[in-house]
Amino acid sequence: MNNRQLKQVTIATVMGISLGMLSLPASAQSILNKVKDRAAQTATQKVLNETDKAVSKGIDKAIESATTPTGGKSSEPGGKPPAAGESMATGSDTAANQKKAIQAFSKYDFVPGDSVLYANDFAGEAIGELPAGWNSNGSSVIVTLDGIPGQWLRMAQRTVVLTDNETSFGPDFTVEFDMVLHYDFKGWMPPSLKFGALATGTASTTSNTLLSDPKGDKSFYVEISPLADAGNLMLESYEKYIRYFNHPPTRNALVARWYDKVSHVAIQGQKERLRIWVDGEKLYDVPKGIPKGGEFNQLFFQLSSSPYEDEQIGVYLGNIKIAKGLPDTRHKLMEEGRFSTTGILFDTGSATIKPESAGVLKAIAAVFTQHADVSVLIVGHTDAVGDDTANLELSERRAAAVKEALQTVYQIDGTRLQIRGKGEAEPVADNATAAGRAQNRRVEFIKQ
Numbered sequence: 001m002n003n004r005q006l007k008q009v010t011i012a013t014v015m016g017i018s019l020g021m022l023s024l025p026a027s028a029q030s031i032l033n034k035v036k037d038r039a040a041q042t043a044t045q046k047v048l049n050e051t052d053k054a055v056s057k058g059i060d061k062a063i064e065s066a067t068t069p070t071g072g073k074s075s076e077p078g079g080k081p082p083a084a085g086e087s088m089a090t091g092s093d094t095a096a097n098q099k100k101a102i103q104a105f106s107k108y109d110f111v112p113g114d115s116v117l118y119a120n121d122f123a124g125e126a127i128g129e130l131p132a133g134w135n136s137n138g139s140s141v142i143v144t145l146d147g148i149p150g151q152w153l154r155m156a157q158r159t160v161v162l163t164d165n166e167t168s169f170g171p172d173f174t175v176e177f178d179m180v181l182h183y184d185f186k187g188w189m190p191p192s193l194k195f196g197a198l199a200t201g202t203a204s205t206t207s208n209t210l211l212s213d214p215k216g217d218k219s220f221y222v223e224i225s226p227l228a229d230a231g232n233l234m235l236e237s238y239e240k241y242i243r244y245f246n247h248p249p250t251r252n253a254l255v256a257r258w259y260d261k262v263s264h265v266a267i268q269g270q271k272e273r274l275r276i277w278v279d280g281e282k283l284y285d286v287p288k289g290i291p292k293g294g295e296f297n298q299l300f301f302q303l304s305s306s307p308y309e310d311e312q313i314g315v316y317l318g319n320i321k322i323a324k325g326l327p328d329t330r331h332k333l334m335e336e337g338r339f340s341t342t343g344i345l346f347d348t349g350s351a352t353i354k355p356e357s358a359g360v361l362k363a364i365a366a367v368f369t370q371h372a373d374v375s376v377l378i379v380g381h382t383d384a385v386g387d388d389t390a391n392l393e394l395s396e397r398r399a400a401a402v403k404e405a406l407q408t409v410y411q412i413d414g415t416r417l418q419i420r421g422k423g424e425a426e427p428v429a430d431n432a433t434a435a436g437r438a439q440n441r442r443v444e445f446i447k448q
Contacts, residue, residue: 095404098353102409105280105358110266112343112360113174113323116429118165119438120320122151133164135206140303145180145316148262149348152180152316155303157191160211165322168295169197172326175267175299176356181259182314185228193315194302195265196221199294206298214300215241218291221300222276222283224255231255235276235284239291247284254281264356269296270326280356321438329363333447334371339364340428340444344402349386351397353405361402364445365410375416378402379444383437384424396421402443418448 125131125142131153138159142151155161169175175197183190201217203209210216220237233255235247258278266277274289275282299322303315323342332339343360346353353361368374380395380402399419406412429436 101355108280184312384431392423
């Protein structure tokens with residue numbers, strides 16, 4: 001195996017194998033072969049040297065078995081990626097599977113803000129580099145993951161990362177992002193992950209001072225401390241450096257379900273109220289969780305240190321979206337005659353609805369239940385990426401998928417639902433920006 005071939009081998013896979021024996025179960029093996037370019041994973045020559053040593057011990061056969069799923073079927077690059085809440089070993093994309101996925105989020109009541117302020121899926125960012133405009137005190141970099149579309153930020157240990165957002169969230173806001181967590185548990189405590197928001201006050205949103213202690217004028221964060229079969233969760237908020245709210249570390253078995261798959265995080269701030277969900281499960285609902293003064297204008301992510309090497313830890317972040325406003329589905333549809341949402345999400349280039357769309361679908365279904373005489377036209381819209389004819393066809397399929405979900409999951413009479421696709425023909429924002437494209441990828445409900 002030469003050096004060029006080695007670049008196609010996942011570092012985490014190589015370092016997690018001892019003398020040709022896999023130490024993890026099949027469900028965890030899948031995440032080990034996700035990173036396509038090992039040089040993008042670390043800035044240190046040490047990992048490259050250790051990889052070469054491992055290969056020289058005759059580990060090639062084990063690497064080959066680790067990159068082939070159970071049953072001997074190779075991973076096809078065009079296969080269906082896992083949606084948030086799904087295992088990477090997902091089944092076929094059938095209507096029954098989609099219904100089951102949405103129903104799994106049956107208690108989910110998150111509805112995103114009605115105006116996208118910021119979005120970043122890292123498309124076009126340089127592999128092996130920090131995203132342009134971001135700031136960090138470590139070597140967190142952009143990577144691609146095999147079997148999962150798009151590009152992802154891989155967090156390095158002992159690192160704080162700040163986005164390039166410069167816009168205030170307002171008093172009512174929502175934040176969403178996806179995460180993939182992989183830990184090669186060897187008996188030590190892996191690093192904890194913190195994520196939260198800051199009001200930076202007079203400081204720049206990417207100020208170096210925030211990297212040493214991301215507090216700002218006010219802040220909140222969730223801390224995930226992983227355990228092999230669970231995790232400890234903690235929520236804190238601050239006014240400058242004075243703690244405002246504290247929910248002490250609590251063991252939660254749900255955390256183990258987030259390992260080795262894509263999980264979706266949703267945060268909603270309503271003035272002082274703070275609510276947080278992961279994969280449809282509400283973790284916190286705190287009436288007085290947010291200090292009154294100032295407005296949040298920055299997200300931060302922090303990965304602590306541990307005895308593990310970086311190649312044993314995989315913490316990936318992607319598909320970040322910040323929106324403002326407090327959507328009132330019933331008012332907009334019944335009194336204004338239309339409701340537009342970016343909260344019904346689909347797999348890339350597909351009409352498959354992601355399960356984290358359940359909150360919006362449930363809110364729409366509630367309007368139909370309360371108003372038995374209401375009928376709507378469901379209109380799908382896309383951004384301008386790709387062929388316009390294909391986008392037109394995709395937008396109609398997505399509108400049809402929404403109609404199908406309302407019928408099969410929420411038992412809404414199909415005769416009350418008409419569909420239409422508009423493709424990229426009616427943008428409401430600039431397709432040249434990620435936030436604009438996110439705003440244009442929407443589903444509209446028009447009262448008939």
